[in-house]
Amino acid sequence: MSAGLIEENVARVLDRIATAAAKAGRLPSEITLVGVCKYFGSEVTQWVANAGICDLGENRPQQLWEKAQSLQQYDIRWHQIGHLQRNKVRRTIPLIALLHAGDSLRLLKEVHKESLRLGQRTPVLLEVNVSGEQAKHGFEIGEMEEVLKQCVDLTGLEVRGLMAMAGLQSGLEGAKREFEELASLRERLMKVKPESVDLSELSMGMSRDYDIAIEQGATIVRVGSSLFEGLPRE
Numbered sequence: 595m596s597a598g599l600i601e602e603n604v605a606r607v608l609d610r611i612a613t614a615a616a617k618a619g620r621l622p623s624e625i626t627l628v629g630v631c632k633y634f635g636s637e638v639t640q641w642v643a644n645a646g647i648c649d650l651g652e653n654r655p656q657q658l659w660e661k662a663q664s665l666q667q668y669d670i671r672w673h674q675i676g677h678l679q680r681n682k683v684r685r686t687i688p689l690i691a692l693l694h695a696g697d698s699l700r701l702l703k704e705v706h707k708e709s710l711r712l713g714q715r716t717p718v719l720l721e722v723n724v725s726g727e728q729a730k731h732g733f734e735i736g737e738m739e740e741v742l743k744q745c746v747d748l749t750g751l752e753v754r755g756l757m758a759m760a761g762l763q764s765g766l767e768g769a770k771r772e773f774e775e776l777a778s779l780r781e782r783l784m785k786v787k788p789e790s791v792d793l794s795e796l797s798m799g800m801s802r803d804y805d806i807a808i809e810q811g812a813t814i815v816r817v818g819s820s821l822f823e824g825l826p827r828e
């Protein structure tokens with residue numbers, strides 16, 4: 595029964611993504627839905643995969659490790675969306691398709707070093723603190739040009755774009771402003787960025803505001819709670 599509930603929720607979210615895309619004159623295929631299953635364990639996560647969502651995100655690396663292990667038989671692309679401590683880089687980067695939370699140079703250097711050790715390049719997004727909230731991780735808007743320059747030497751990274759979270763206090767109007775801010779930052783950086791840095795992806799928007807994010811140009815939305823409506827938390 596709950597698996598059916600999740601299927602319905604997934605259908606509703608995909609529908610809302612299509613509507614928002616149409617409104618912005620975009621194609622739904624330009625937007626990747628990352629299903630955020632952090633509120634639940636492997637069983638419920640499996641239902642989300644069964645409902646056809648193969649990009650899954652976790653906030654805590656330990657939870658990502660566990661699920662990547664127990665859902666091995668699925669073809670899942672794992673996304674580390676929450677802050678990654680440097681001592682967890684080694685175990686996390688072989689498992690993930692994208693690190694959304696590239697939020698400091700110390701972390702990026704560690705990911706670079708460990709990637710070289712593993713003989714891989716790790717796809718990362720640079721997290722920008724657009725809300726200015728103290729508790730939020732991420733780079734300041736004003737330091738991004740310099741950060742991109744530094745990324746050139748970090749050859750273990752494959753920089754793919756930017757990520758942000760709207761402020762908790764921002765409300766929907768504030769969220770819209772912050773997403774606009776991230777999109778226009780991307781536009782500005784495109785003109786000055788080093789060639790080796792790719793800024794195609796914009797990861798922004800969660801359950802309460804993903805349609806607004808899509809209208810502002812999100813290419814990846816990270817949706818959790820909306821997928822689990824009607825299901826009691828574990």
Ligand SMILES: *Cc1c(COP(=O)(O)O)cnc(C)c1O
Nearest residue numbers: 630653675800801816817818819
């Ligand atoms: C939990 C989380 C989400 C999803 O949030 P919902 O409100 O449940 O959709 C998205 N991004 C990050 C970084 C998160 O930690």
